[in-house]
Amino acid sequence: MDEAVRLESLTKTYSSGANPVTALREVTMAFPRGSFTAIMGPSGSGKSTLLQCAAGLDRPTSGRVSVDGTDLSTLNETQLTELRRERTGFIFQSFNLLPSLTAAQNVSLPLRLAGRKPKREAIARALALVGLAEKAGSRPGQLSGGQQQRVAIARALVSRPAVLFADEPTGALDLHTGRELLDTLRKLAGPPTGDGYAATELADRPTTIVMVTHDPNVAAYADRVVFLADGVLAGGLERPTAEAVAARMTSLAVS
Numbered sequence: 561m562d563e564a565v566r567l568e569s570l571t572k573t574y575s576s577g578a579n580p581v582t583a584l585r586e587v588t589m590a591f592p593r594g595s596f597t598a599i600m601g602p603s604g605s606g607k608s609t610l611l612q613c614a615a616g617l618d619r620p621t622s623g624r625v626s627v628d629g630t631d632l633s634t635l636n637e638t639q640l641t642e643l644r645r646e647r648t649g650f651i652f653q654s655f656n657l658l659p660s661l662t663a664a665q666n667v668s669l670p671l672r673l674a675g676r677k678p679k680r681e682a683i684a685r686a687l688a689l690v691g692l693a694e695k696a697g698s699r700p701g702q703l704s705g706g707q708q709q710r711v712a713i714a715r716a717l718v719s720r721p722a723v724l725f726a727d728e729p730t731g732a733l734d735l736h737t738g739r740e741l742l743d744t745l746r747k748l749a750g751p752p753t754g755d756g757y758a759a760t761e762l763a764d765r766p767t768t769i770v771m772v773t774h775d776p777n778v779a780a781y782a783d784r785v786v787f788l789a790d791g792v793l794a795g796g797l798e799r800p801t802a803e804a805v806a807a808r809m810t811s812l813a814v815s
């Protein structure tokens with residue numbers, strides 16, 4: 561099984577308001593292990609909904625989501641929580657770090673909340689993976705925005721999840737810091753598909769990355785961009801360049 565995530569005929573209708581909104585309609589796609597995919601589309605096209613359903617944070621109205629070989633529809637809430645904790649990580653635009661805790665304590669928090677005693681080595685390894693081995697004792701206020709976001713990534717990676725979901729991870733960062741962060745994500749996913757790069761320390765266990773972004777320059781770090789429009793798939797681009805992504809976005813906006 562070389563797919564980390566599979567979506568099959570995923571449909572999501574929100575029926576809380578006066579008029580039901582169908583945010584996703586029969587979306588089928590797969591995310592191969594170790595791939596780095598960007599999800600793009602106009603505002604309201606269903607990107608965040610797709611990410612939330614794929615990560616098991618929300619349930620689809622119909623269709624199926626499999627993560628690391630497990631069909632989420634077969635799980636009860638407790639099992640779903642467990643799967644999210646063990647096999648997925650999530651990073652958001654806001655870093656959501658606790659200011660009174662050190663970087664290491666922030667990284668260990670999810671495990672502590674789950675009632676487990678985190679291993680020192682696991683915390684150190686997660687911080688080292690994002691280049692912050694020296695900052696374990698620093699509090700968020702002593703770190704730059706980019707370093708804080710990397711702590712958030714380390715926290716998401718501490719259980720070495722199969723999949724890392726990211727919703728606008730560079731949204732709150734300046735250009736330079738955003739690039740550093742994307743380089744970190746790129747390394748975690750392994751070399752771009754098809755490139756003969758030397759194996760990295762992570763090559764034995766690449767992380768699959770699924771990232772929502774509005775920015776073509778950010779999407780260009782991915783192996784592939786998948787476009788959504790009005791809740792349906794609207795094609796994709798392999799080995800994207802920022803220019804090609806921007807052109808496709810413009811055509812989606814006018815169509």
Ligand SMILES: Nc1ncnc2c1ncn2[C@@H]1O[C@H](COP(=O)(O)OP(=O)(O)OP(=O)(O)O)[C@@H](O)[C@H]1O
Pocket residue numbers: 574575576577581582583601602603604605606607608609610
């Ligand atoms: N909890 C909710 N209740 C009702 N409607 C919702 C809810 N969440 C999203 N929607 C609607 O579903 C559609 C898709 O929203 P979604 O947030 O997934 O789009 P998006 O592509 O991520 O948008 P953006 O780029 O603006 O963040 C929109 O019409 C939105 O208004």
